[in-house]
Structures are given as C-alpha cells and as structure tokens.
Amino acid sequence: METVHNNPWKILSSQVQYDNKWIRLTEHQVINPNGGAGIYGVVHFKNLAIGVVALDEEGYIYLVGQYRFPLEQFSWEIPEGGGPLDEEPLASAQRELLEETGLVAKDWSLIVHMHLSNSVSDEKSLVYLARGLEQRAPEPEETEQLTTRRIPFEEAYQMVKNHQITDSISVAAIQKIKLMMLEKEI
Numbered sequence: 213m214e215t216v217h218n219n220p221w222k223i224l225s226s227q228v229q230y231d232n233k234w235i236r237l238t239e240h241q242v243i244n245p246n247g248g249a250g251i252y253g254v255v256h257f258k259n260l261a262i263g264v265v266a267l268d269e270e271g272y273i274y275l276v277g278q279y280r281f282p283l284e285q286f287s288w289e290i291p292e293g294g295g296p297l298d299e300e301p302l303a304s305a306q307r308e309l310l311e312e313t314g315l316v317a318k319d320w321s322l323i324v325h326m327h328l329s330n331s332v333s334d335e336k337s338l339v340y341l342a343r344g345l346e347q348r349a350p351e352p353e354e355t356e357q358l359t360t361r362r363i364p365f366e367e368a369y370q371m372v373k374n375h376q377i378t379d380s381i382s383v384a385a386i387q388k389i390k391l392m393m394l395e396k397e398i
Contacts, residue, residue: 318344
C-alpha cells in the first residue's frame with residue numbers, strides 16, 4: 213500500500229560541491245521538517261547499480277571477488293556494475309555478467325529493485341537472475357582485477373549469514389534467491 217506524503221523539507225539554496233562522470237554531490241541549505249535550519253548533502257548517481265545472480269542448473273552461484281578501494285578490503289560479490297541511464301538495464305546486466313565472469317545467459321528475470329542508501333543518495337539498483345548459463349571468456353575493465361568463484365548457492369547464503377559477503381546488492385540478491393527457493397519460485 214502506497215501512502216502519499218507532502219515533502220516536509222524546504223530547500224533554501226543548493227550548490228554542487230563535486231561533479232564527475234559517475235556522481236554529483238550537492239549541498240542543500242534547508243529548513244528541516246521541525247523548522248530548523250541546516251544542510252543536507254545528496255549524492256546523485258549518474259548510473260544504475262546493476263547486479264546479476266548467475267545460478268546454474270546444478271544450484272551453483274558465481275561470485276566475483278575484488279579489492280574495494282573505499283573499504284580498503286577485499287570483497288566477495290555477485291557480478292555487478294554501473295548501467296548507463298540511457299541504456300536498457302537488462303543490456304547493462306548482460307554486459308556486466310560477460311565482462312566479469314565470461315558468462316552469457318538464456319533466461320533473465322528482474323528480482324530486486326531497491327535504493328541503496330536513500331538517506332544520502334538517489335542510487336537505484338536492479339538485480340537480475342540469470343539462468344541457462346554458457347561460459348565464454350571474461351572481458352574485465354582495466355580498473356578490475358577480479359577473482360571468480362563458482363560455489364554451491366547454500367555456501368554463498370552462509371557467507372551472507374556469516375558476514376563474509378557484506379556488499380548490499382549481493383546480500384539483498386542472495387537473500388531474495390533464498391526466499392524464492394523456499395517459496396518454490398525457482
């Protein structure tokens with residue numbers, strides 16, 4: 213059920229503090245819902261966050277590991293990346309899966325649509341389930357140094373439960389697949 217609410221925030225002024233081809237950071241001078249003056253910084257993302265759960269007929273999932281610069285640590289994740297706003301999201305998902313794992317899929321379905329950190333950004337994420345997999349050669353971008361693993365889905369689910377997978381898109385996607393399995397949707 214959707215509830216309609218009026219915006220309780222009043223924007224007095226806005227100034228772009230930082231802008232590149234991926235993000236724009238804007239600082240807003242505001243009056244908050246309780247009438248107090250303040251600032252609110254918003255990060256605008258210029259791409260969709262696209263994720264892919266590649267699940268094969270034997271119940272194995274493909275994970276991609278890489279060092280994440282902002283966290284200063286290695287991270288296991290589902291294949292994911294940026295999808296240009298002017299590109300069909302499914303095409304972005306297909307490209308990311310091929311780039312990062314070398315996989316192509318016959319069957320695709322959208323399983324998750326979420327906002328990743330809606331208190332500070334407008335970043336939207338779409339996650340697809342890819343089935344009917346065929347292996348080809350990966351085509352990673354120059355900024356990616358990737359390790360790929362094919363593991364039983366249940367092992368990936370345990371990695372989420374044990375905080376070994378912490379990437380929000382991956383956590384949500386793996387939990388969604390587990391729910392779909394329990395409800396016998398896949």
